[in-house]
Amino acid sequence: MSRPRVLNDDELLDRARDIFWRQGYAATSLRDLTEATSLSAAALYNRFHDKAGLFREVLRRYADTGLSGTFLPRLAALPNPADAVVGLFAELLALSCSTDTPSGCLLINTALDGAADTATLDLVRERLGEVEAFLRAQLERAKKAGLLPPGTEPALAAEGLFGAVLALRVLARLDPDPVRLRRLVKAALTPLGLSLEQGA
Numbered sequence: 426m427s428r429p430r431v432l433n434d435d436e437l438l439d440r441a442r443d444i445f446w447r448q449g450y451a452a453t454s455l456r457d458l459t460e461a462t463s464l465s466a467a468a469l470y471n472r473f474h475d476k477a478g479l480f481r482e483v484l485r486r487y488a489d490t491g492l493s494g495t496f497l498p499r500l501a502a503l504p505n506p507a508d509a510v511v512g513l514f515a516e517l518l519a520l521s522c523s524t525d526t527p528s529g530c531l532l533i534n535t536a537l538d539g540a541a542d543t544a545t546l547d548l549v550r551e552r553l554g555e556v557e558a559f560l561r562a563q564l565e566r567a568k569k570a571g572l573l574p575p576g577t578e579p580a581l582a583a584e585g586l587f588g589a590v591l592a593l594r595v596l597a598r599l600d601p602d603p604v605r606l607r608r609l610v611k612a613a614l615t616p617l618g619l620s621l622e623q624g625a
Contacts (some may be wrong), residue, residue: 438483440462442487442531444458446531449534449540478543480545484535484545485548487532496513500512501563506563506566506572507563510564510619512591513556514589514610515621516620517593518607518610520595531597533549533553533591534594537595560587561580562585574618578584586613593609
């Protein structure tokens with residue numbers, strides 16, 4: 426009889442991610458995790474120390490393969506910074522309306538869960554901060570290029586857009602009405618002279 430294949434860390438984290446994403450950190454039991462990963466509780470704890478340690482590694486991989494790995498760098502490489510900002514909202518809007526993945530963003534869901542410890546919340550804050558930093562950098566580029574309305578302060582505008590990102594992803598979890606979500610994005614972009622149509 427052949428021995429069962431041992432999952433590598435990436436496969437294991439992806440399986441755990443799917444459980445945490447669907448159920449939330451608080452509602453995910455150790456039994457759920459052992460069933461999803463085919464590892465014993467002792468094996469999981471040996472590799473990740475505890476449930477919180479496993480969850481933080483899940484969040485890091487989630488951010489590394491999404492935000493930092495491909496999403497933000499790809500948009501930041503666009504020649505037109507206005508297109509980068511619009512592109513971020515267009516892609517998040519598409520994700521928010523999709524039924525292919527669990528609702529909402531795992532990082533934001535974690536902040537809303539209320540069960541994460543301080544170290545996990547610090548990680549969430551750090552990784553979500555990458556989105557605001559991206560927006561600020563693109564708006565600074567756009568201001569230098571004369572693409573924003575006079576008087577626009579990139580740092581303040583980035584804060585507002587970041588708030589819209591959070592609202593979009595929370596509503597994707599609570600009330601994923603495509604018309605409403607698109608209206609929210611339009612309201613965030615219009616004061617900066619931006620629109621989803623320019624990124625189409």
